[in-house]
């Protein structure tokens with residue numbers, strides 16, 4: 643599932659190529675992707691609008707139209723498997739995308755493919771209203787904020803960090819990495835972490851996400867996913883990119899492999915039905 647770094651990488655890519663284009667035609671082949679609006683209402687809201695710029699909030703893309711306010715932005719969530727990419731108009735419909743937006747005066751079509759169908763396109767902003775602060779915004783996300791949300795809480799720190807109303811954009815992959823860097827056991831009750839530990843946690847979140855965004859935006863990615871299978875950075879490498887395998891993760895997906903800090907084999911357990919990877923030596927309860 644794409645998390646903040648993958649969505650931010652896609653945002654930067656799309657923002658650079660979609661600005662200023664006017665929506666000419668919309669094709670919806672998988673109606674459940676548009677909700678709660680009806681497809682007719684959705685087409686009426688999006689049709690004829692011009693893409694002003696593309697923003698991000700947590701794991702959501704916000705497509706600002708016609709110069710933004712008072713117009714509502716189009717909100718896109720990729721769900722578990724969504725892919726959003728431009729394709730030449732001549733072959734845009736070779737395999738029918740689940741949603742397609744043709745742009746005026748442009749030879750490309752913005753295509754959306756979502757095999758599992760958990761993604762969503764909507765003008766309803768209610769899912770953004772309760773969202774926690776952006777972890778890369780130092781004005782709203784800092785150790786004092788972490789202290790405030792952890793204080794007296796018995797919730798496991800891993801569950802708390804994955805809760806979008808507490809911190810926007812983190813998911814299972816990056817939370818595993820963040821907790822390893824912070825030397826915190828994933829089951830540690832949030833309220834038992836002292837202030838210095840929260841300072842380290844805050845730094846680990848920023849470092850992990852910043853490094854991942856840097857990797858994503860500097861890699862030659864295949865947003866369309868024709869090269870899917872190598873799974874690199876969710877999107878996969880484009881055909882021309884070098885195939886050198888990068889050891890992206892320190893613990894995620896590395897059960898049984900040596901911890902990069904102490905060589906103890908990485909363990910895997912389930913927390914809230916999600917695979918959780920940690921070093922039992924570096925991350926004690």
Ligand SMILES: [Zn+2]
Pocket residue numbers: 901902903904905906921922923924925
């Ligand atoms: Zn270790």
